[in-house]
Amino acid sequence: MTELFADMALLPDGWAADVMLRWDGAGRLIEVTPDAGAVANGTPRAPGPVVPGMTNLHSHSFQRAMAGRAETRGDPAVTGGDESFWTWREAMYRLALMLEPEDATVIARHLAVECLMRGYTGICEFHYLHRDPNGAAYEDPAEMSLAVVSGLREAGIAVTHLPVLYSRGGFDDAPLNPRQKRFKGSAKSMLAIVERVRAAFAGDPCVRVGLAPHSVRAAPPKAIADAVRALAKLDETAPIHIHIAEQEKEVADCLAATGHRPVTLLSETVGIDARWCLVHATHLDVAEIALLAQSGAVAGLCPITEANLGDGLFPITAYLAAGGRLGIGSDSHVSRDPTRELALLEYGARLTAKRRNRLAGPESPSVGGTLWPLAAAGGGQAAGRKTGRIEIGASADLVALDREHPDIAERQGDQVLDGWLFAADSNPVEDVYVGGDRVVADSHHPHQVEARTAYRRLLARLFHE
Ligand SMILES: [Zn+2]
Numbered sequence: 252m253t254e255l256f257a258d259m260a261l262l263p264d265g266w267a268a269d270v271m272l273r274w275d276g277a278g279r280l281i282e283v284t285p286d287a288g289a290v291a292n293g294t295p296r297a298p299g300p301v302v303p304g305m306t307n308l309h310s311h312s313f314q315r316a317m318a319g320r321a322e323t324r325g326d327p328a329v330t331g332g333d334e335s336f337w338t339w340r341e342a343m344y345r346l347a348l349m350l351e352p353e354d355a356t357v358i359a360r361h362l363a364v365e366c367l368m369r370g371y372t373g374i375c376e377f378h379y380l381h382r383d384p385n386g387a388a389y390e391d392p393a394e395m396s397l398a399v400v401s402g403l404r405e406a407g408i409a410v411t412h413l414p415v416l417y418s419r420g421g422f423d424d425a426p427l428n429p430r431q432k433r434f435k436g437s438a439k440s441m442l443a444i445v446e447r448v449r450a451a452f453a454g455d456p457c458v459r460v461g462l463a464p465h466s467v468r469a470a471p472p473k474a475i476a477d478a479v480r481a482l483a484k485l486d487e488t489a490p491i492h493i494h495i496a497e498q499e500k501e502v503a504d505c506l507a508a509t510g511h512r513p514v515t516l517l518s519e520t521v522g523i524d525a526r527w528c529l530v531h532a533t534h535l536d537v538a539e540i541a542l543l544a545q546s547g548a549v550a551g552l553c554p555i556t557e558a559n560l561g562d563g564l565f566p567i568t569a570y571l572a573a574g575g576r577l578g579i580g581s582d583s584h585v586s587r588d589p590t591r592e593l594a595l596l597e598y599g600a601r602l603t604a605k606r607r608n609r610l611a612g613p614e615s616p617s618v619g620g621t622l623w624p625l626a627a628a629g630g631g632q633a634a635g636r637k638t639g640r641i642e643i644g645a646s647a648d649l650v651a652l653d654r655e656h657p658d659i660a661e662r663q664g665d666q667v668l669d670g671w672l673f674a675a676d677s678n679p680v681e682d683v684y685v686g687g688d689r690v691v692a693d694s695h696h697p698h699q700v701e702a703r704t705a706y707r708r709l710l711a712r713l714f715h716e
Pocket residue numbers: 309311377494530582
């Protein structure tokens with residue numbers, strides 16, 4: 252199928268009626284015609300309102316296997332009775348040391364099916380499990396990268412792969428601790444992985460490869476600058492992602508070690524522009540809010556994970572007022588539903604201000620009608636893919652909702668998005684297209700049973716053997 256007729260579709264200028272969509276063999280939209288009038292017999296019709304697919308701009312896919320397994324207090328003798336991001340990280344490291352490449356494929360495939368069925372059409376994989384469980388290099392340095400990307404692509408989700416540069420244990424240049432031994436790499440070794448994955452998926456228009464310095468804590472600015480320069484030689488617009496200011500402790504450590512907060516440090520030593528996605532830019536001061544908003548970079552927000560880990564709230568109201576760009580990611584995958592992420596963004600702003608409807612922007616008085624297109628476009632930018640807007644030249648990454656769903660029915664325009672984000676507990680996503688391929692049809696993914704069975708078998712081995 253290379254065409255679709257939608258009674259209602261969300262285009263860059265707003266909702267349009269009777270929209271004819273056509274795409275070419277590479278899955279790129281070549282026609283977007285509103286008010287197309289009568290439709291020819293045999294033209295497929297969307298089952299309900301059509302919106303641009305959402306990019307999940309921050310994923311560590313293996314962490315799906317521990318979602319909901321870190322919600323129990325640990326031994327106070329180990330944690331000191333103080334459960335935090337840092338005690339969670341120890342549990343995550345234990346899982347990271349257990350996984351073989353084929354396990355990474357199984358988890359990634361299952362995760363991608365779940366994400367697609369909720370309306371994510373692309374995923375940015377921030378990937379740091381490079382070495383084998385003993386810390387030795389695989390014969391093929393891209394072994395784990397290829398395992399993850401293959402799993403994601405088998406399910407049909409578009410992928411931006413971001414090998415992570417992780418070279419030190421902290422601002423004092425401490426060596427990595429033994430639990431971080433799978434992560435270790437240099438600018439040179441990361442670029443080798445970038446080249447290998449680019450070559451392996453060269454013919455696939457739904458795969459893009461960029462790079463991710465882990466953080467200014469785990470990679471020194473000089474190594475980040477070297478890696479960014481080398482990446483630009485391969486692909487001058489390739490996306491670059493970094494964890495930036497997730498925890499107050501890392502901001503304080505950065506200040507103590509360098510005299511700057513992380514966003515300021517990155518801006519002054521490496522530079523930030525529209526290729527960048529700053530993930531978990533949670534702790535910004537007033538100057539950094541303006542700096543990030545004006546840089547053209549995307550703030551990568553993961554509201555559910557940030558709440559789960561006790562990170563804090565991103566200053567979203569001030570950031571949007573400054574014209575900042577943003578997208579959403581499911582990060583540790585305690586949720587795989589983009590509407591829950593967006594609703595929590597708004598609820599965080601409401602709980603802070605004790606007021607309602609905080610994030611409706613100048614384009615629309617509706618919160619859902621503001622946040623979905625903003626995050627879809629920001630996610631597309633962060634992925635380095637033409638997606639997140641239904642327009643000519645963009646990838647045909649589309650989500651069609653069920654017009655019979657109780658929270659979608661009898662609604663027009665942005666009310667559809669408000670119903671989906673704020674009221675629909677059951678899933679109204681009916682059809683999902685990625686690069687023009689219908690990967691979810693009638694709320695069903697062809698691999699969902701097989702992917703889940705393999706995933707459950709893996710969980711049994713990981714947690715019960
Ligand atoms: Zn992360």
